[in-house]
Amino acid sequence: MxxxxxxxxxxxxxxxxxxxxxxxxxxxxxxxxxxxxxxxxxxxxxxxxxxxxxxxxxxxxxxxxxxxxxxxxxxxxxxxxxxxxxxxxxxxxxxxxxxxxxxxxxxxxxxxxxxxxxxxxxxxxxxxxxxxxxxxxxxxxxxxxxxxxxxxxxxxxxxxxVAYKRFATTDPAARARWRSRLGRYVLTVGGIEPRKGSLDLLEAYGLLRTDHSDVRLVIAGGETLFDYRGYRRRWEERAAELDVEPVVLGPVPDDELPSLVAAADAFAFPSRKEGFGLAAMEALAAGVPLVVRDLPVLREVFGRAACFADTPEELATGLGRALTIDAPTRQTAGRELAARHxxxxxxxxxxxxxxxxx
Structure with missing residues (x-):
C-alpha cells in the first residue's frame, strides 16, 4: 500500500x-x-x-x-x-x-x-x-x-x-554528565503549559523540598502552537513565592534525551489530559520510578507500574516515595510493561x- x-x-x-x-x-x-x-x-x-x-x-x-x-x-x-x-x-x-x-x-x-x-x-x-x-x-x-x-x-x-532499547540501554557516561550537571532530580517532559499540570507540579515540588532539599525539578521540552505566556508568567511568579528554582531546559536534542531520562531519580507526569503518555512510558523503559495524574487513561496504560496522585500534596508524597522505598519494585514492573509495547x-x-x- x-x-x-x-x-x-x-x-x-x-x-x-x-x-x-x-x-x-x-x-x-x-x-x-x-x-x-x-x-x-x-x-x-x-x-x-x-x-x-x-x-x-x-x-x-x-x-x-x-x-x-x-x-x-x-x-x-x-x-x-x-x-x-x-x-x-x-x-x-x-x-x-x-x-x-x-x-x-x-x-x-x-x-x-x-x-x-x-x-x-x-x-x-x-x-x-x-x-x-x-x-x-x-x-x-x-x-x-x-x-x-x-x-x-x-x-x-x-x-x-515505545523505543524500549533506546531508553533501557543508555550510555553510563552520558548519564553521569547529566548527574554532574543537575545532581539528583525529578524530571518531567512536555514544557510548562496548562494541559501538563505544570502549576500543580510546581506546588508539589515546593512541598517535596521539605524532606528532599537536595532534589531539583527539571523540565524538558515545550514546543507548542499555543500561546501560554500568561500561564508561564503565573508559573514563574509562583516559583518565586515558593522560593524554588526549577531547571527549565527547553527542547533537548533527541540523542541526549534518553540519558537525561535514565539519569533521573523520578519522573513526574501530572498531565490533566492525555491519550496514552508516551514520555512516561519511555521513563519506565529507562527504569525510572513514575508518578502520574490519577486519570482513567493513565490507570489503563500504567496500572501497577506507576504511582497515582491527583493533588499537589499527593503528588509530593508520591514523588517522595518514588525517591526512596518504591524505586526497585516500580523499576521491575515498569520495564516489563514498557517492553511489551x-x-x-x-x-x-x-x-x-x-x-x-x-
Missing part, C-alpha cells in the same frame, strides 16, 4: 514522535510510506533523522504577521497543508492531528486525546477533525470511550509503541486496519 501519514509539526511533540515511529515501523514491513508535515520557522527536517525507507515531505510554513492569534495560525496551517497535499497517489491517508485532518479531507484519523476549545474557529476545526474522517484510531480505550460517548463513533484501539506490533495492527478499510 501507498500510505500518507500527516502531522502538523517537525518538533518533538508526542503526536509527531508517534508519527515518525509508526512510519518507520510500517516501512520495515515493506509498506510505501510518506510523512507529510509543516516546516515552521524555516525547518527543513524533523527533530531527528528519519529512516531513508520513509519519504518525507515538509511543506514550508512562514511566520505569520505580528499579532496573529493561535486560531488564525491554525487556520493558516490548515490552508497551507491543504494546498500542498495531493491525496491521489495514496491508498491510505492517515491524519494524526486536528490540523492535518482538516487539511486533507477524506482520511483515517488518530485521536490521541480530545481537546476542549472555547475559541469558535478552533472548536469548529476540532469538531470537523472528529466527525469527518471515515475511520478512527485511538491509542487507549479511555479515549475511544470518550469518542463514543461524545460523538457515537467507534474507534480501533492501537496503543503506542512495540512499534512493530502497532504497525502490524495498523496494516490490518488499512487492509480491512481498503
Amino acid at each position: 501507498k500510505i500518507a501519514l500527516l502531522s502538523y509539526s517537525t518538533k518533538p511533540r508526542g503526536g509527531v514522535v508517534h508519527t515518525l515511529a509508526l512510519a518507520e515501523a510500517l516501512a520495515a514491513l515493506g509498506e510505501d510510506v510518506t510523512v507529510w508535515t509543516l516546516g515552521r520557522g524555516g525547518d527543513q527536517g524533523f527533530f531527528r533523522p528519519v529512516h531513508p525507507a520513509v519519504r518525507v515531505r515538509i511543506v514550508p510554513f512562514a511566520d505569520g504577521p505580528e499579532g496573529e492569534t493561535p486560531g488564525e495560525r491554525i487556520l493558516r496551517s490548515i490552508a497551507r497543508l491543504r494546498d500542498a497535499f495531493d491525496p491521489a497517489p495514496y491508498d491510505i491517508v492517515h491524519a494524526q492531528d486536528c490540523i492535518s485532518a482538516n487539511a486533507v479531507g477524506r482520511c483515517i484519523r488518530t485521536v490521541h486525546h480530545i481537546d476542549h476549545f472555547t475559541t469558535p474557529e478552533l472548536a469548529a476545526c476540532h469538531e470537523r477533525a472528529i466527525v469527518e474522517p471515515y475511520a478512527h484510531v485511538c491509542v487507549s480505550s479511555a479515549v475511544a470511550d470518550e469518542l463514543h460517548d461524545g460523538w457515537g463513533l467507534t474507534a480501533t484501539v492501537i496503543p503506542n509503541g 512495540t512499534w512493530a506490533q502497532a504497525a502490524d495492527r495498523h496494516v490490518a486496519l488499512y487492509r480491512f478499510l481498503s
Whole structure:
C-alpha cells in the first residue's frame, strides 16, 4: 500500500514522535510510506533523522504577521497543508492531528486525546477533525470511550509503541554528565503549559523540598502552537513565592534525551489530559520510578507500574516515595510493561486496519 501519514509539526511533540515511529515501523514491513508535515520557522527536517525507507515531505510554513492569534495560525496551517497535499497517489491517508485532518479531507484519523476549545474557529476545526474522517484510531480505550460517548463513533484501539532499547540501554557516561550537571532530580517532559499540570507540579515540588532539599525539578521540552505566556508568567511568579528554582531546559536534542531520562531519580507526569503518555512510558523503559495524574487513561496504560496522585500534596508524597522505598519494585514492573509495547506490533495492527478499510 501507498500510505500518507500527516502531522502538523517537525518538533518533538508526542503526536509527531508517534508519527515518525509508526512510519518507520510500517516501512520495515515493506509498506510505501510518506510523512507529510509543516516546516515552521524555516525547518527543513524533523527533530531527528528519519529512516531513508520513509519519504518525507515538509511543506514550508512562514511566520505569520505580528499579532496573529493561535486560531488564525491554525487556520493558516490548515490552508497551507491543504494546498500542498495531493491525496491521489495514496491508498491510505492517515491524519494524526486536528490540523492535518482538516487539511486533507477524506482520511483515517488518530485521536490521541480530545481537546476542549472555547475559541469558535478552533472548536469548529476540532469538531470537523472528529466527525469527518471515515475511520478512527485511538491509542487507549479511555479515549475511544470518550469518542463514543461524545460523538457515537467507534474507534480501533492501537496503543503506542515505545523505543524500549533506546531508553533501557543508555550510555553510563552520558548519564553521569547529566548527574554532574543537575545532581539528583525529578524530571518531567512536555514544557510548562496548562494541559501538563505544570502549576500543580510546581506546588508539589515546593512541598517535596521539605524532606528532599537536595532534589531539583527539571523540565524538558515545550514546543507548542499555543500561546501560554500568561500561564508561564503565573508559573514563574509562583516559583518565586515558593522560593524554588526549577531547571527549565527547553527542547533537548533527541540523542541526549534518553540519558537525561535514565539519569533521573523520578519522573513526574501530572498531565490533566492525555491519550496514552508516551514520555512516561519511555521513563519506565529507562527504569525510572513514575508518578502520574490519577486519570482513567493513565490507570489503563500504567496500572501497577506507576504511582497515582491527583493533588499537589499527593503528588509530593508520591514523588517522595518514588525517591526512596518504591524505586526497585516500580523499576521491575515498569520495564516489563514498557517492553511489551512495540512499534512493530502497532504497525502490524495498523496494516490490518488499512487492509480491512481498503
